[in-house]
Amino acid sequence: GAVVSQHPSWVICKSGTSVKIECRSLDFQATTMFWYRQFPKQSLMLMATSNEGSKATYEQGVEKDKFLINHASLTLSTLTVTSAHPEDSSFYICSAWTSGGAAYNEQFFGPGTRLTVL
Amino acid sequence: GENVEQHPSTLSVQEGDSAVIKCTYSDSASNYFPWYKQELGKRPQLIIDIRSNVGEKKDQRIAVTLNKTAKHFSLHITETQPEDSAVYFCAAKYKAAGNKLTFGGGTRVLVKP
Numbered sequence: 001g002a003v004v005s006q007h008p009s010w011v012i013c014k015s016g017t018s019v020k021i022e023c024r025s026l027d028f029q030a031t032t033m034f035w036y037r038q039f040p041k042q043s044l045m046l047m048a049t050s051n052e053g054s055k056a057t058y059e060q061g062v063e064k065d066k067f068l069i070n071h072a073s074l075t076l077s078t079l080t081v082t083s084a085h086p087e088d089s090s091f092y093i094c095s096a097w098t099s100g101g102a103a104y105n106e107q108f109f110g111p112g113t114r115l116t117v118l
Numbered sequence: 119g120e121n122v123e124q125h126p127s128t129l130s131v132q133e134g135d136s137a138v139i140k141c142t143y144s145d146s147a148s149n150y151f152p153w154y155k156q157e158l159g160k161r162p163q164l165i166i167d168i169r170s171n172v173g174e175k176k177d178q179r180i181a182v183t184l185n186k187t188a189k190h191f192s193l194h195i196t197e198t199q200p201e202d203s204a205v206y207f208c209a210a211k212y213k214a215a216g217n218k219l220t221f222g223g224g225t226r227v228l229v230k231p
Contacts, residue, residue, distance in 0.1 A: 032216075032217065034218065034219075041226075042223075042224075043207060043221045043222065043223045043224045044162065044207065044221045045221075046218060046219070046220075049216055049218065057216065091159075093161060093162075095219075097217060106152070106164055106167070107152070107164075107219055108164075109154075109161040109162050109163075110161060111160070111161045112159075112160070112161055114159070
């Protein structure tokens with residue numbers, strides 16, 4: 001089946017620093033990828049839709065200048081958490097539809113990145 | 119936009135019994151309803167899904183039913199086993215919203231041996 005990878009799997013950083021998370025589709029091309037954030041014992045909350053070759057679409061309440069998204073190729077999207085603070089500590093998960101968003105395909109998730117901001 | 123509600127939030131069952139989780143959605147244009155299983159610290163894994171042109175789908179011990187009129191869908195797990203213990207999420211896709219999935223709040227299922 002389709003595979004989505006993420007790197008790193010976990011990261012610990014100091015408050016005020018920036019952290020970049022990579023999301024790759026390994027065996028298919030994804031014109032659209034999604035970034036979610038999941039706090040402990042909560043559901044997945046969509047942060048933004050990453051669009052290859054164009055600007056990301058952010059959900060209401062998500063600061064686009066704080067969560068920078070770049071979708072430079074059909075297999076790679078990156079999320080940069082800028083000037084991270086302890087409240088940004090969370091589990092960040094990316095996902096992609098197979099075949100780039102066709103109506104009847106599955107959405108596969110990456111393994112997630114655990115971010116801890118000290 | 120789409121809103122998905124999921125009940126119950128926690129479910130404890132005896133091994134061998136059945137578990138049922140229900141979700142309701144708000145947008146009648148939603149056309150795809152997946153169910154994900156998430157173990158602690160891991161990614162959500164698709165366990166079953168159903169399209170809006172189907173009323174029921176079954177895969178071994180897992181089944182999903184969809185009632186478009188009432189705008190609700192349910193996950194049924196029969197003959198539960200301890201390895202079924204996890205958090206289960208339902209979701210709905212509204213194509214006009216850019217193929218985004220809206221997730222329910224999750225159900226923590228505990229299967230007691």
